[in-house]
Amino acid sequence: MTYEAGSYDVIVVGAGHAGVEAGLASARLGAKTLMITINLDMVAFMPCNPSVGGPAKGIVVREIDALGGEMGKNIDKTHIQMRMLNTGKGPAVRALRAQADKFTYQHEMKKALENEPNLTLIQGMVERLMVENGECKGVMTQTGAVYSSKTVVITTGTFLRGEIILGELKYSSGPNNQQPSIKLSEHLQELGFELVRFKTGTPPRVNSHSIDYSKTEIQPGDDVPRAFSYETTKYITDQLPCWLTYTNEETHTLIDNNLHRSPMYSGMIKGTGPRYCPSIEDKVVRFNDKPRHQIFLEPEGRNTQEVYVQGLSTSLPEDVQQKILRTIPGLENVQMMRAGYAIEYDAIVPTQLWPTLETKNVKNLYTAGQINGTSGYEEAAGQGLMAGMNAGLKSIGKEEVILSRSDAYIGVLIDDLITKGTNEPYRLLTSRAEYRLLLRHDNADLRLTELGYKVGLIREERYEKFLVKKQAIEEEKNRLQGIIIKPASEVQALIKSQGGSELKDGIRASDLLKRPEMTYEHIQKLIPAEGTLDPDVTEQVEIQIKYEGYIEKSLQQVERLKKMENKKIPENIDYDAINGLASEAKQKLKEVRPLSIAQASRISGVNPADISILLVYLEQGRIAKISAE
């Protein structure tokens, strides 16, 4: 039996980190949105590490915030500690990371969904998509409820045909023993999607009361209040520390002796796991010369004794896990509350997506998060935001949005996925971004607020504040560029005290700031600004002036990229008709169907000569069209 259950602009399937951003974005920009999740108690659940942010990922959280997303605001409300990483390095690679109270994180996020006016949140298991003539028109649940919509976003995480593997035990399951989604996976295959099998894993959780912290090193949060969101004004000051300990020879011998019981090595696990997240057994085997590995003990929240044992991801049998834990200093008497496990799941090959995250196969259908082959909450949330934004925009007849590699890490992430595909769960790294000096955590608002405002995800009030900040930055930069600092004695003294060489002549304040030993604060002392400037403003002034040369170089590269991006390739191009193309290039181009010459040039197997030929072919088409008119 089926029944008509309602009609929406957008339906989001799943309410994990991708789903919640998708649902909120779509609802906030004015599309009537329905979210369906298998279990309402699991909204924005963190099945693995209780943390948000870190290098590259922390920048994504800022970008999500600048585009009106929720992740940054939510973690600002619910963290137990926050740290700025890489403070000793350049501004491009600094990043915030927070340890979350995973329970309040979930509850606060659920609240945000429930209070969103345009959004309906319900529990249900989606089993089929309503597809007519290659267009998605809605979904059907296990109970026969048919919801119709203009667009659909699928964010199923590791639920798709999920299987948990723990030692010799293997069973059908979503993360954390949730009900898996089996029929939807089969249905996607029926619709013609190519699926791959990926694997990921999680470490055991232990009871805090049973840890002897005196044998570990404390890892506190920063003293300075921090926040991800540009809107956050209230800061959490009472933080909880994490703790550091190490594995040792004994741990490694124990693992070695039990490798025959490891599903990783017995051949039971077939899915491809991520290299950047190896299990402890993997680390011991691959780096057997290392005498010890770091283990971080991370509280899972303020109202729980569960502690996440970072560094000990494993699928070894439960009894072995227990023994391994007890070889580690501080954990000699530890009580394991949950065992670690590996999980295998289906993902779709992401080259089957357009850069908008709409599928090429089925119109009006979007996918985001782990189903697209990524891993990580932030990667999921970034995609969720974009998929939800585009599904929403399309449902109300507006133009969709594609972020470029030079706009945001989210742009890098999506472009990598849809252009190159991935043969392991994909994680963002700073080295994946060609223009990382431009894609900083500190300027995410400068890069993206304008866009967020344009699509309706940034409210008027915030936008105005943003404009004020932007103007203040420009004015202060202009001021420093306009003032000549004379080699007066107090100037020389200050320079000398910083270990710099004295001025021979007057120098522009901005040029003096470029010296490595000088900071904005120094300059400010010499030539005070009128009134007090916001630290966010002065930080921008300092970075933009100090690294001007390098920033300029990156911008020139972006300029070239933009030219290539502006050379669009029509969707209906027939690559077989282009004689000069090498056959490998033809095949890859047909598979990826790039939208621009820039994207085409990033496909592996498409070489510069193919690009030249493609350009000539496109130009020929353009001329032919003009002459026909």
Place this chain on the structure above:
Amino acid sequence: MEFDTIAAISTPMGEGAIAIVRLSGDQAFEIADRLFRGAGGKRLKDAASHTIHYGHIIDPKTGLIAEEVMVSAMKGPKTFTKEDVIEINCHGGLISVNRVLQLLLNNGARLAEPGEFTKRAFLNGRIDLSQAEAVMDLIRAKTDRAMNVALGQMEGRLSKLIQKLRQEILEILAHVEVNIDYPEYDDVEEMTHHILMEKSFYVKKEIEKLLRTSQQGKILREGLSTVIVGRPNVGKSSLLNSLVHENKAIVTDIPGTTRDVIEEYVNVRGVPLRLLDTAGIRETEDIVERIGVEKSRQVLKEADLILLVLNYSDELTAEDENIFKAVEGMDVIVIVNKMDLDQKIDMERVKELSKKHKLVTTSLLEDKGVDDLEEAIASLFFEGTIEAGDMTYVSNTRHIALLNQALNTIDEAMQGVEMGTPIDIVQIDLTRTWELLGEIIGDSVHESLIDQLFSQFCLGK
């Protein structure tokens, strides 16, 4: 104008001829003015369009005169590419024209890709629509040819050195990356300015070494790659010797000429020939048996010119016929040697097999017929029949240009270190160095850094 400025030698190779370097793009005048000192002191950008100017090319680094030249200044759109075009006429042949090209490449121009001038002419609307197909064919053909040559060089010593150096840079990059992406990972010391300076200095020295090697190889590479094939005892060695003796082997003033790579370089009536090393040819005495073997095929495939030697005093064998098959479609001169002995060869059959080729008869022992052979070589060349020969040469020019750029970027990295610029920013220049070296050997896959990161360090949660 949306393209960058490109440069290339646009005349065919040949000793003694006037050679022209062409520069096209919106910076053509600016770049030329950096190097050109006109007799009247006038800047090219101020000159009337479509005028020609006498003067000198100066190396801006040393301030010394590099060449005496005539420069044509042509502003777009009334030019071949419709862009601003500068043509520098050099007299003095390859070495001088190449020096000018290198200076242009070091001062902001990029070496043109195969067929790129024509491509631009088309994209800028200069060439008729009906010719688009031909333009695409041209790009394809030229590129494939260049690829063959590049592949051949890939296996060479230079490419091994580059690969080794790239791996070393990659390890530095991975070290910097692991500090950034895994700031808490304590198994590796933090990369410091001091270590980075040391490593960059090493990289710089290695690039300089590579550059010297390339420049030595350059002159030798600037010849038509010429392979002598034939059965044993037909007189291949004698042919090589007489070509070398008749024509003084070119002596370079660069020490350490790489004789292990190329045995002889001769100039036959103004045509530079690179005779593939005799050791190699001797080794392939059994070339007929091994004709199917990849290596022999490779040698032949890359050759610009084949000298196929037959024995007048012996019957034509199946082996001979196989050689003819193997060189089908190539530029071949068939040499029937040992005319001083009694004829056993079926000349009618030889003529039939040589239908598409030039045929000469010689007695190398009596020093007869060598003139005819040289004449045949020269006419093939100057008739323009052999045209693709400059690919090896272009490919080498490309190497040098890229090595020079790599040297600049590593210098910039070192300046960055000296200035105390954060390491992750200095990394931008170091990465660029790595990419430029990769372009030489046709490998710029970004993913390899991530591979390196996870194989070098034990990372994870």
